[in-house]
Amino acid sequence: xxxxxxxxxxxxxxxxxxxxxxxxxxxxxxxxxxxxxxxxxxxxxxxxxxxxxxxxxxxxxxxxxxxxxxxxxxxxxxxxxxxxxxxxxxxxxxxxxxxxxxxxxxxxxxxxxxxxxxxxxxxxxxxxxxxxxxxxxxxxxxxxxxxxxxxxxxxxxxxxxxxxxxxxxxxxxxxxxxxxxxxxxxxxxxxxxxxxxxxxxxxxxxxxxxxxxxxxxxxxxxxxxxxxxxxxxxxxxxxxxxxxxxxxxxxxxxxx
Amino acid sequence: xxxxxxxxxxxxxxxxxxxxxxxxxxxxxxxxxxxxxxxxxxxxxxxxxxxxxxxxxxxxxxxxxxxxxxxxxxxxxxxxxxxxxxxxxxxxxxxxxxxxxxxxxxxxxxxxxxxxxxxxxxxxxxxxxxxxxxxxxxxxxxxxxxxxxxxxxxxxxxxxxxxxxxxxxxxxxxxxxxxxxxxxxxxxxxxxxxxxxxxxxxxxxxxxxxxxxxxxxxxxxxxxxxxxxxxxxxxxxxxxxxxxxxxxxxxxxxxx
Numbered sequence: 363x364x365x366x367x368x369x370x371x372x373x374x375x376x377x378x379x380x381x382x383x384x385x386x387x388x389x390x391x392x393x394x395x396x397x398x399x400x401x402x403x404x405x406x407x408x409x410x411x412x413x414x415x416x417x418x419x420x421x422x423x424x425x426x427x428x429x430x431x432x433x434x435x436x437x438x439x440x441x442x443x444x445x446x447x448x449x450x451x452x453x454x455x456x457x458x459x460x461x462x463x464x465x466x467x468x469x470x471x472x473x474x475x476x477x478x479x480x481x482x483x484x485x486x487x488x489x490x491x492x493x494x495x496x497x498x499x500x501x502x503x504x505x506x507x508x509x510x511x512x513x514x515x516x517x518x519x520x521x522x523x524x525x526x527x528x529x530x531x532x533x534x535x536x537x538x539x540x541x542x543x544x545x546x547x548x549x550x551x552x553x554x555x556x557x558x559x560x561x562x563x564x565x566x567x568x569x570x571x572x573x574x575x576x577x578x579x580x581x582x583x584x585x586x587x588x589x590x591x592x593x594x595x596x597x598x599x600x601x602x603x604x605x606x607x608x609x610x611x612x613x614x615x616x617x618x
Numbered sequence: 619x620x621x622x623x624x625x626x627x628x629x630x631x632x633x634x635x636x637x638x639x640x641x642x643x644x645x646x647x648x649x650x651x652x653x654x655x656x657x658x659x660x661x662x663x664x665x666x667x668x669x670x671x672x673x674x675x676x677x678x679x680x681x682x683x684x685x686x687x688x689x690x691x692x693x694x695x696x697x698x699x700x701x702x703x704x705x706x707x708x709x710x711x712x713x714x715x716x717x718x719x720x721x722x723x724x725x726x727x728x729x730x731x732x733x734x735x736x737x738x739x740x741x742x743x744x745x746x747x748x749x750x751x752x753x754x755x756x757x758x759x760x761x762x763x764x765x766x767x768x769x770x771x772x773x774x775x776x777x778x779x780x781x782x783x784x785x786x787x788x789x790x791x792x793x794x795x796x797x798x799x800x801x802x803x804x805x806x807x808x809x810x811x812x813x814x815x816x817x818x819x820x821x822x823x824x825x826x827x828x829x830x831x832x833x834x835x836x837x838x839x840x841x842x843x844x845x846x847x848x849x850x851x852x853x854x855x856x857x858x859x860x861x862x863x864x865x866x867x868x869x870x871x872x873x874x
Contacts, residue, residue: 475731475733475771477731477755477780479777479779479780479783496752496753496754496755497752498752499733499752499755511777511779512777513774513776513777513780514774515731515771515772515773515774516771516772516774517771518769518770518771518772520769521735521767521768521769523735523767524733524735524769527735
Protein backbone atom coordinates (compact mmCIF):
# COMPACT_ATOMS: atom_id res chain seq x y z
CA UNK A 363 0.00 0.00 0.00
CA UNK A 364 2.05 2.99 -1.22
CA UNK A 365 1.44 6.06 0.89
CA UNK A 366 1.42 9.70 -0.17
CA UNK A 367 4.72 11.63 -0.46
CA UNK A 368 4.15 13.54 2.80
CA UNK A 369 3.72 10.32 4.77
CA UNK A 370 6.68 8.69 3.05
CA UNK A 371 8.98 11.60 3.81
CA UNK A 372 7.69 11.98 7.35
CA UNK A 373 8.34 8.28 7.98
CA UNK A 374 11.86 8.53 6.55
CA UNK A 375 12.67 11.57 8.71
CA UNK A 376 11.29 9.90 11.84
CA UNK A 377 13.23 6.70 11.03
CA UNK A 378 16.58 8.51 11.33
CA UNK A 379 16.31 8.00 15.06
CA UNK A 380 17.35 10.07 18.01
CA UNK A 381 13.92 11.61 18.44
CA UNK A 382 13.18 12.04 22.11
CA UNK A 383 9.73 13.52 22.48
CA UNK A 384 10.88 16.39 24.72
CA UNK A 385 13.63 17.18 22.23
CA UNK A 386 11.21 17.23 19.28
CA UNK A 387 9.05 19.55 21.33
CA UNK A 388 11.96 21.91 21.90
CA UNK A 389 12.48 21.97 18.13
CA UNK A 390 8.81 22.69 17.54
CA UNK A 391 8.70 25.62 19.97
CA UNK A 392 11.96 26.95 18.52
CA UNK A 393 10.59 26.81 14.99
CA UNK A 394 7.02 27.97 15.54
CA UNK A 395 6.91 29.93 18.77
CA UNK A 396 10.25 31.62 19.23
CA UNK A 397 8.86 35.16 19.20
CA UNK A 398 8.38 36.72 22.62
CA UNK A 399 4.76 36.25 23.75
CA UNK A 400 4.14 33.47 21.26
CA UNK A 401 2.24 30.48 22.64
CA UNK A 402 1.15 27.09 21.32
CA UNK A 403 -2.23 25.98 22.63
CA UNK A 404 -2.86 22.45 23.86
CA UNK A 405 -4.99 21.22 20.95
CA UNK A 406 -2.49 22.47 18.35
CA UNK A 407 0.42 20.91 20.22
CA UNK A 408 -1.46 17.63 20.50
CA UNK A 409 -2.35 17.63 16.82
CA UNK A 410 1.23 18.28 15.66
CA UNK A 411 2.66 15.63 17.98
CA UNK A 412 -0.03 13.12 16.97
CA UNK A 413 0.83 13.72 13.31
CA UNK A 414 4.39 12.68 14.26
CA UNK A 415 2.97 9.42 15.65
CA UNK A 416 3.58 10.43 19.28
CA UNK A 417 1.03 9.19 21.84
CA UNK A 418 -0.80 11.73 24.05
CA UNK A 419 0.69 10.22 27.21
CA UNK A 420 4.25 10.77 25.87
CA UNK A 421 3.37 14.39 25.09
CA UNK A 422 2.16 14.93 28.67
CA UNK A 423 5.37 13.40 30.12
CA UNK A 424 7.56 15.54 27.87
CA UNK A 425 5.66 18.72 28.76
CA UNK A 426 6.06 17.89 32.44
CA UNK A 427 9.78 17.39 32.02
CA UNK A 428 10.27 20.63 30.06
CA UNK A 429 8.32 22.58 32.70
CA UNK A 430 10.46 21.02 35.46
CA UNK A 431 13.62 21.91 33.55
CA UNK A 432 12.47 25.51 33.19
CA UNK A 433 12.20 25.41 29.40
CA UNK A 434 8.47 25.77 28.97
CA UNK A 435 5.76 27.43 31.05
CA UNK A 436 2.09 26.64 30.78
CA UNK A 437 -0.95 28.56 31.83
CA UNK A 438 -4.67 27.98 31.42
CA UNK A 439 -6.90 30.23 29.39
CA UNK A 440 -10.37 29.00 30.15
CA UNK A 441 -10.17 25.27 29.49
CA UNK A 442 -7.24 25.56 27.04
CA UNK A 443 -3.59 25.22 28.08
CA UNK A 444 -1.21 27.76 26.53
CA UNK A 445 2.43 26.73 26.37
CA UNK A 446 5.41 29.03 25.76
CA UNK A 447 9.17 29.11 26.06
CA UNK A 448 10.40 30.52 29.38
CA UNK A 449 13.03 33.28 29.39
CA UNK A 450 15.69 30.58 29.80
CA UNK A 451 14.21 28.44 27.04
CA UNK A 452 13.98 31.47 24.80
CA UNK A 453 17.58 32.42 25.43
CA UNK A 454 18.88 28.92 24.65
CA UNK A 455 16.67 28.66 21.60
CA UNK A 456 17.75 31.93 20.03
CA UNK A 457 21.41 31.04 20.61
CA UNK A 458 20.95 27.72 18.82
CA UNK A 459 18.86 29.34 16.08
CA UNK A 460 21.82 31.40 14.94
CA UNK A 461 23.45 28.15 13.86
CA UNK A 462 20.32 26.22 12.84
CA UNK A 463 18.91 28.88 10.53
CA UNK A 464 22.24 30.28 9.31
CA UNK A 465 22.59 30.97 5.61
CA UNK A 466 24.61 28.33 3.76
CA UNK A 467 26.89 31.07 2.40
CA UNK A 468 29.86 31.10 4.79
CA UNK A 469 30.70 34.58 6.09
CA UNK A 470 34.45 34.09 5.70
CA UNK A 471 36.97 31.67 4.33
CA UNK A 472 39.57 32.59 6.95
CA UNK A 473 40.45 30.21 9.71
CA UNK A 474 42.94 29.84 12.53
CA UNK A 475 44.80 27.18 14.43
CA UNK A 476 45.08 27.35 18.21
CA UNK A 477 47.67 25.57 20.36
CA UNK A 478 46.82 25.38 24.06
CA UNK A 479 49.14 24.77 26.98
CA UNK A 480 47.49 21.49 27.92
CA UNK A 481 44.79 19.17 26.69
CA UNK A 482 42.56 19.72 29.71
CA UNK A 483 41.04 22.86 28.16
CA UNK A 484 39.39 20.87 25.37
CA UNK A 485 35.82 21.41 26.64
CA UNK A 486 36.45 25.12 26.96
CA UNK A 487 37.82 25.31 23.41
CA UNK A 488 34.81 23.43 22.03
CA UNK A 489 32.50 25.84 23.86
CA UNK A 490 34.43 28.67 22.18
CA UNK A 491 33.61 27.25 18.75
CA UNK A 492 36.79 25.29 18.01
CA UNK A 493 37.11 21.83 16.52
CA UNK A 494 39.59 19.52 18.25
CA UNK A 495 41.98 18.29 15.54
CA UNK A 496 44.62 16.77 17.83
CA UNK A 497 45.27 17.00 21.56
CA UNK A 498 46.06 20.68 22.24
CA UNK A 499 45.49 21.57 18.56
CA UNK A 500 42.23 23.28 17.56
CA UNK A 501 40.77 24.79 14.40
CA UNK A 502 38.24 27.59 14.27
CA UNK A 503 36.90 30.36 12.09
CA UNK A 504 37.85 33.98 12.56
CA UNK A 505 34.93 34.63 14.89
CA UNK A 506 36.28 32.29 17.57
CA UNK A 507 37.50 33.90 20.77
CA UNK A 508 40.49 31.92 21.95
CA UNK A 509 41.74 32.09 25.55
CA UNK A 510 44.35 34.81 25.96
CA UNK A 511 47.15 32.37 26.70
CA UNK A 512 46.62 30.21 23.60
CA UNK A 513 48.91 30.50 20.61
CA UNK A 514 46.88 31.53 17.56
CA UNK A 515 48.17 31.12 14.01
CA UNK A 516 46.30 32.34 10.94
CA UNK A 517 45.27 29.68 8.45
CA UNK A 518 46.75 29.20 5.00
CA UNK A 519 45.28 27.08 2.17
CA UNK A 520 44.59 23.67 3.70
CA UNK A 521 45.93 20.59 1.89
CA UNK A 522 43.43 17.98 0.72
CA UNK A 523 44.55 15.43 3.30
CA UNK A 524 43.73 17.88 6.09
CA UNK A 525 40.26 18.53 4.69
CA UNK A 526 39.72 14.79 4.40
CA UNK A 527 40.83 14.36 8.01
CA UNK A 528 38.48 17.07 9.22
CA UNK A 529 35.43 15.75 7.32
CA UNK A 530 34.45 12.93 9.75
CA UNK A 531 35.20 15.21 12.73
CA UNK A 532 32.56 17.47 11.18
CA UNK A 533 30.12 14.52 11.18
CA UNK A 534 30.16 13.74 7.48
CA UNK A 535 28.64 10.24 8.03
CA UNK A 536 25.66 11.74 9.87
CA UNK A 537 25.06 14.26 7.10
CA UNK A 538 25.49 11.54 4.47
CA UNK A 539 22.63 9.60 6.12
CA UNK A 540 20.37 12.67 6.13
CA UNK A 541 21.18 13.84 2.60
CA UNK A 542 19.17 11.34 0.47
CA UNK A 543 16.09 11.94 2.62
CA UNK A 544 16.37 15.70 2.13
CA UNK A 545 16.85 15.15 -1.61
CA UNK A 546 13.71 13.04 -1.70
CA UNK A 547 11.75 15.74 0.12
CA UNK A 548 13.06 18.35 -2.29
CA UNK A 549 12.03 16.26 -5.31
CA UNK A 550 8.60 15.14 -4.11
CA UNK A 551 7.19 18.03 -2.08
CA UNK A 552 6.09 21.23 -3.73
CA UNK A 553 4.86 24.47 -2.27
CA UNK A 554 1.11 24.49 -1.70
CA UNK A 555 0.58 20.75 -1.46
CA UNK A 556 0.63 20.63 2.35
CA UNK A 557 -1.89 21.65 4.98
CA UNK A 558 -0.67 24.05 7.69
CA UNK A 559 -0.52 21.10 10.10
CA UNK A 560 1.56 19.06 7.66
CA UNK A 561 3.81 22.06 7.08
CA UNK A 562 4.39 22.45 10.82
CA UNK A 563 5.24 18.74 11.08
CA UNK A 564 7.55 18.72 8.05
CA UNK A 565 9.44 21.82 9.22
CA UNK A 566 9.78 20.37 12.74
CA UNK A 567 11.24 17.10 11.41
CA UNK A 568 13.58 18.89 8.97
CA UNK A 569 14.88 21.30 11.60
CA UNK A 570 15.14 18.56 14.19
CA UNK A 571 17.24 16.22 12.07
CA UNK A 572 19.40 19.12 10.95
CA UNK A 573 20.02 20.59 14.41
CA UNK A 574 20.84 17.16 15.86
CA UNK A 575 23.97 17.28 13.67
CA UNK A 576 24.81 20.94 13.16
CA UNK A 577 24.86 21.79 16.87
CA UNK A 578 27.40 19.03 17.57
CA UNK A 579 30.24 20.61 15.58
CA UNK A 580 31.55 24.14 15.16
CA UNK A 581 31.00 26.28 12.09
CA UNK A 582 34.17 25.92 10.05
CA UNK A 583 34.85 27.72 6.76
CA UNK A 584 34.64 25.73 3.54
CA UNK A 585 38.42 26.19 3.20
CA UNK A 586 38.85 23.48 5.84
CA UNK A 587 36.36 21.00 4.37
CA UNK A 588 36.34 18.77 1.31
CA UNK A 589 34.13 20.05 -1.50
CA UNK A 590 32.05 16.89 -1.17
CA UNK A 591 31.48 17.24 2.58
CA UNK A 592 27.84 16.16 2.95
CA UNK A 593 27.12 18.99 5.37
CA UNK A 594 27.35 21.50 2.51
CA UNK A 595 24.63 19.79 0.46
CA UNK A 596 22.44 19.26 3.53
CA UNK A 597 22.73 22.92 4.49
CA UNK A 598 21.64 24.09 1.03
CA UNK A 599 18.68 21.70 0.99
CA UNK A 600 17.55 22.67 4.48
CA UNK A 601 17.71 26.31 3.45
CA UNK A 602 15.77 25.61 0.25
CA UNK A 603 13.08 23.54 1.96
CA UNK A 604 12.50 25.89 4.90
CA UNK A 605 12.04 28.69 2.36
CA UNK A 606 9.71 26.56 0.24
CA UNK A 607 7.55 25.72 3.27
CA UNK A 608 7.32 28.88 5.38
CA UNK A 609 6.19 28.77 8.99
CA UNK A 610 2.40 28.41 9.17
CA UNK A 611 0.53 30.89 11.29
CA UNK A 612 -0.04 29.21 14.65
CA UNK A 613 -3.75 30.03 14.73
CA UNK A 614 -4.46 28.23 11.45
CA UNK A 615 -2.64 24.96 12.10
CA UNK A 616 -5.85 23.46 13.47
CA UNK A 617 -8.96 24.02 11.37
CA UNK A 618 -11.42 25.88 13.57
CA UNK B 619 98.02 20.20 44.79
CA UNK B 620 96.20 22.97 42.93
CA UNK B 621 96.86 22.85 39.20
CA UNK B 622 97.13 25.74 36.75
CA UNK B 623 93.94 27.22 35.19
CA UNK B 624 94.51 25.48 31.84
CA UNK B 625 94.71 22.04 33.48
CA UNK B 626 91.69 22.77 35.69
CA UNK B 627 89.56 23.86 32.74
CA UNK B 628 90.77 21.02 30.56
CA UNK B 629 89.86 18.52 33.28
CA UNK B 630 86.42 20.07 33.71
CA UNK B 631 85.73 19.96 29.96
CA UNK B 632 86.91 16.34 29.71
CA UNK B 633 84.81 15.41 32.77
CA UNK B 634 81.57 16.37 30.97
CA UNK B 635 81.70 12.91 29.39
CA UNK B 636 80.73 11.60 26.02
CA UNK B 637 84.21 11.91 24.60
CA UNK B 638 84.86 8.99 22.28
CA UNK B 639 88.39 9.25 20.97
CA UNK B 640 87.36 9.02 17.30
CA UNK B 641 84.74 11.72 17.88
CA UNK B 642 87.25 14.06 19.54
CA UNK B 643 89.52 13.48 16.56
CA UNK B 644 86.71 14.45 14.15
CA UNK B 645 86.31 17.67 16.13
CA UNK B 646 90.05 18.31 15.99
CA UNK B 647 90.26 17.89 12.21
CA UNK B 648 87.16 19.98 11.76
CA UNK B 649 88.60 22.80 13.86
CA UNK B 650 92.22 22.76 12.72
CA UNK B 651 92.38 21.09 9.31
CA UNK B 652 89.13 21.82 7.53
CA UNK B 653 90.73 23.69 4.64
CA UNK B 654 91.21 21.62 1.50
CA UNK B 655 94.75 20.20 1.39
CA UNK B 656 95.27 20.77 5.10
CA UNK B 657 96.94 17.87 6.93
CA UNK B 658 97.86 17.08 10.52
CA UNK B 659 101.11 15.18 10.88
CA UNK B 660 101.45 12.21 13.19
CA UNK B 661 103.60 13.86 15.86
CA UNK B 662 101.30 16.87 16.12
CA UNK B 663 98.21 14.64 16.33
CA UNK B 664 99.86 12.50 19.00
CA UNK B 665 100.88 15.52 21.04
CA UNK B 666 97.37 17.07 20.98
CA UNK B 667 95.71 13.79 21.88
CA UNK B 668 98.26 13.11 24.64
CA UNK B 669 97.55 16.55 26.10
CA UNK B 670 93.91 15.41 26.31
CA UNK B 671 95.05 12.38 28.36
CA UNK B 672 94.42 9.92 25.53
CA UNK B 673 96.80 6.96 25.27
CA UNK B 674 98.73 6.40 21.98
CA UNK B 675 97.07 2.99 21.50
CA UNK B 676 93.61 4.62 21.63
CA UNK B 677 94.74 7.19 19.07
CA UNK B 678 95.85 4.40 16.70
CA UNK B 679 92.53 2.55 17.09
CA UNK B 680 90.54 5.73 16.43
CA UNK B 681 92.62 6.61 13.36
CA UNK B 682 92.07 3.08 12.05
CA UNK B 683 88.34 3.39 12.54
CA UNK B 684 88.10 6.79 10.87
CA UNK B 685 90.09 5.52 7.88
CA UNK B 686 87.76 2.49 7.61
CA UNK B 687 84.73 4.76 7.80
CA UNK B 688 86.12 6.94 5.01
CA UNK B 689 86.48 10.06 7.15
CA UNK B 690 90.24 10.38 7.23
CA UNK B 691 92.98 9.39 4.80
CA UNK B 692 96.60 8.96 5.75
CA UNK B 693 99.75 8.94 3.68
CA UNK B 694 103.40 8.73 4.52
CA UNK B 695 105.83 11.54 3.80
CA UNK B 696 109.18 10.03 4.54
CA UNK B 697 108.78 8.55 8.03
CA UNK B 698 105.96 10.94 9.02
CA UNK B 699 102.26 10.12 8.61
CA UNK B 700 100.12 12.93 7.22
CA UNK B 701 96.40 12.74 8.06
CA UNK B 702 93.61 14.67 6.33
CA UNK B 703 89.83 14.69 5.97
CA UNK B 704 88.60 12.73 2.95
CA UNK B 705 86.14 14.35 0.53
CA UNK B 706 83.32 12.71 2.48
CA UNK B 707 84.75 13.77 5.82
CA UNK B 708 85.24 17.28 4.50
CA UNK B 709 81.68 17.49 3.22
CA UNK B 710 80.17 16.33 6.53
CA UNK B 711 82.47 18.62 8.49
CA UNK B 712 81.65 21.76 6.54
CA UNK B 713 77.93 21.03 6.83
CA UNK B 714 78.21 20.72 10.61
CA UNK B 715 80.48 23.75 10.83
CA UNK B 716 77.71 26.02 9.60
CA UNK B 717 75.90 25.27 12.85
CA UNK B 718 78.93 24.88 15.13
CA UNK B 719 80.59 28.17 14.22
CA UNK B 720 77.40 30.17 13.58
CA UNK B 721 77.21 33.67 14.99
CA UNK B 722 75.09 33.90 18.16
CA UNK B 723 73.05 36.68 16.53
CA UNK B 724 70.01 34.91 15.06
CA UNK B 725 69.36 35.82 11.42
CA UNK B 726 65.61 36.11 11.91
CA UNK B 727 62.97 36.11 14.60
CA UNK B 728 60.39 34.57 12.30
CA UNK B 729 59.24 31.01 12.75
CA UNK B 730 56.64 28.63 11.42
CA UNK B 731 54.54 25.72 12.55
CA UNK B 732 54.14 22.66 10.34
CA UNK B 733 51.37 20.07 10.58
CA UNK B 734 52.06 16.81 8.75
CA UNK B 735 49.59 14.20 7.59
CA UNK B 736 50.98 11.52 9.88
CA UNK B 737 53.57 11.14 12.61
CA UNK B 738 55.73 8.73 10.59
CA UNK B 739 57.51 11.63 8.86
CA UNK B 740 59.14 12.76 12.10
CA UNK B 741 62.69 11.75 11.09
CA UNK B 742 62.30 13.53 7.77
CA UNK B 743 61.07 16.70 9.49
CA UNK B 744 63.98 16.63 11.93
CA UNK B 745 66.37 16.26 9.00
CA UNK B 746 64.71 19.33 7.48
CA UNK B 747 65.55 21.37 10.57
CA UNK B 748 62.28 21.16 12.49
CA UNK B 749 61.77 20.54 16.17
CA UNK B 750 59.09 18.02 17.09
CA UNK B 751 56.72 19.78 19.50
CA UNK B 752 53.88 17.23 19.44
CA UNK B 753 53.11 14.27 17.19
CA UNK B 754 52.57 15.76 13.70
CA UNK B 755 53.33 19.28 14.97
CA UNK B 756 56.73 20.81 14.21
CA UNK B 757 58.40 24.18 14.74
CA UNK B 758 61.11 25.63 12.55
CA UNK B 759 62.72 28.87 11.47
CA UNK B 760 61.99 30.49 8.12
CA UNK B 761 64.87 28.69 6.42
CA UNK B 762 63.27 25.27 6.87
CA UNK B 763 62.05 23.55 3.73
CA UNK B 764 58.90 21.69 4.64
CA UNK B 765 57.53 18.85 2.50
CA UNK B 766 55.10 20.16 -0.11
CA UNK B 767 52.11 18.40 1.44
CA UNK B 768 52.61 19.79 4.94
CA UNK B 769 50.45 22.62 6.24
CA UNK B 770 52.66 25.58 7.12
CA UNK B 771 51.47 28.43 9.34
CA UNK B 772 53.51 31.53 10.05
CA UNK B 773 54.46 32.10 13.67
CA UNK B 774 53.09 34.84 15.89
CA UNK B 775 54.50 35.97 19.26
CA UNK B 776 54.90 32.81 21.31
CA UNK B 777 53.43 32.75 24.84
CA UNK B 778 55.78 32.15 27.76
CA UNK B 779 54.39 28.68 28.45
CA UNK B 780 55.27 27.60 24.92
CA UNK B 781 58.83 28.90 25.25
CA UNK B 782 59.13 27.08 28.57
CA UNK B 783 57.86 23.89 26.93
CA UNK B 784 60.35 24.18 24.08
CA UNK B 785 63.37 24.86 26.34
CA UNK B 786 64.05 21.24 27.42
CA UNK B 787 63.36 20.01 23.87
CA UNK B 788 66.21 22.35 22.90
CA UNK B 789 68.42 20.59 25.48
CA UNK B 790 68.46 23.27 28.16
CA UNK B 791 69.73 20.84 30.84
CA UNK B 792 72.73 19.89 28.69
CA UNK B 793 73.59 23.54 28.10
CA UNK B 794 73.08 24.31 31.79
CA UNK B 795 75.74 21.70 32.64
CA UNK B 796 78.20 23.21 30.15
CA UNK B 797 77.57 26.84 31.05
CA UNK B 798 79.47 27.14 34.38
CA UNK B 799 82.53 25.49 32.82
CA UNK B 800 82.52 27.95 29.94
CA UNK B 801 82.10 30.81 32.41
CA UNK B 802 85.11 29.55 34.36
CA UNK B 803 87.19 29.37 31.17
CA UNK B 804 86.12 32.88 30.24
CA UNK B 805 87.08 34.21 33.67
CA UNK B 806 90.40 32.43 34.09
CA UNK B 807 91.92 32.18 30.61
CA UNK B 808 93.28 35.24 28.87
CA UNK B 809 94.69 35.70 25.41
CA UNK B 810 98.41 35.03 25.21
CA UNK B 811 98.68 32.76 28.25
CA UNK B 812 98.49 29.48 26.26
CA UNK B 813 101.00 27.68 24.09
CA UNK B 814 99.87 26.78 20.54
CA UNK B 815 99.45 23.14 21.70
CA UNK B 816 97.30 24.22 24.67
CA UNK B 817 95.28 26.47 22.38
CA UNK B 818 94.61 23.56 20.00
CA UNK B 819 93.51 21.40 22.93
CA UNK B 820 91.33 24.06 24.53
CA UNK B 821 89.59 24.86 21.21
CA UNK B 822 89.07 21.17 20.50
CA UNK B 823 87.43 20.59 23.90
CA UNK B 824 85.30 23.74 23.65
CA UNK B 825 84.08 22.93 20.14
CA UNK B 826 83.57 19.29 21.02
CA UNK B 827 81.37 19.92 24.07
CA UNK B 828 79.43 22.56 22.16
CA UNK B 829 78.81 20.52 19.03
CA UNK B 830 77.71 17.48 21.10
CA UNK B 831 74.67 19.59 22.07
CA UNK B 832 74.09 22.04 19.23
CA UNK B 833 73.97 19.41 16.50
CA UNK B 834 71.23 17.50 18.35
CA UNK B 835 68.58 20.20 17.99
CA UNK B 836 67.51 22.57 15.22
CA UNK B 837 68.32 26.27 15.11
CA UNK B 838 65.20 28.00 16.39
CA UNK B 839 64.76 31.77 16.64
CA UNK B 840 64.96 33.38 20.07
CA UNK B 841 61.23 34.18 19.72
CA UNK B 842 60.51 30.52 20.53
CA UNK B 843 62.87 30.23 23.51
CA UNK B 844 62.85 31.59 27.05
CA UNK B 845 65.23 34.48 27.59
CA UNK B 846 67.08 32.36 30.14
CA UNK B 847 67.56 29.37 27.83
CA UNK B 848 71.10 28.22 28.68
CA UNK B 849 71.91 27.69 25.00
CA UNK B 850 71.95 31.46 24.46
CA UNK B 851 74.62 32.08 27.11
CA UNK B 852 76.67 29.08 25.95
CA UNK B 853 76.58 30.27 22.35
CA UNK B 854 77.85 33.74 23.31
CA UNK B 855 80.65 32.28 25.45
CA UNK B 856 81.73 29.80 22.76
CA UNK B 857 81.84 32.65 20.27
CA UNK B 858 83.83 34.84 22.67
CA UNK B 859 86.31 32.12 23.57
CA UNK B 860 86.97 30.89 20.02
CA UNK B 861 87.67 34.51 19.07
CA UNK B 862 89.92 34.99 22.10
CA UNK B 863 91.93 31.87 21.25
CA UNK B 864 92.29 31.81 17.44
CA UNK B 865 93.29 28.62 15.63
CA UNK B 866 97.04 28.07 15.97
CA UNK B 867 98.98 27.52 12.80
CA UNK B 868 99.37 23.76 12.41
CA UNK B 869 103.09 23.94 11.82
CA UNK B 870 103.80 25.68 15.15
CA UNK B 871 101.74 23.46 17.45
CA UNK B 872 104.81 21.31 18.08
CA UNK B 873 108.03 23.17 18.89
CA UNK B 874 110.51 22.19 16.21
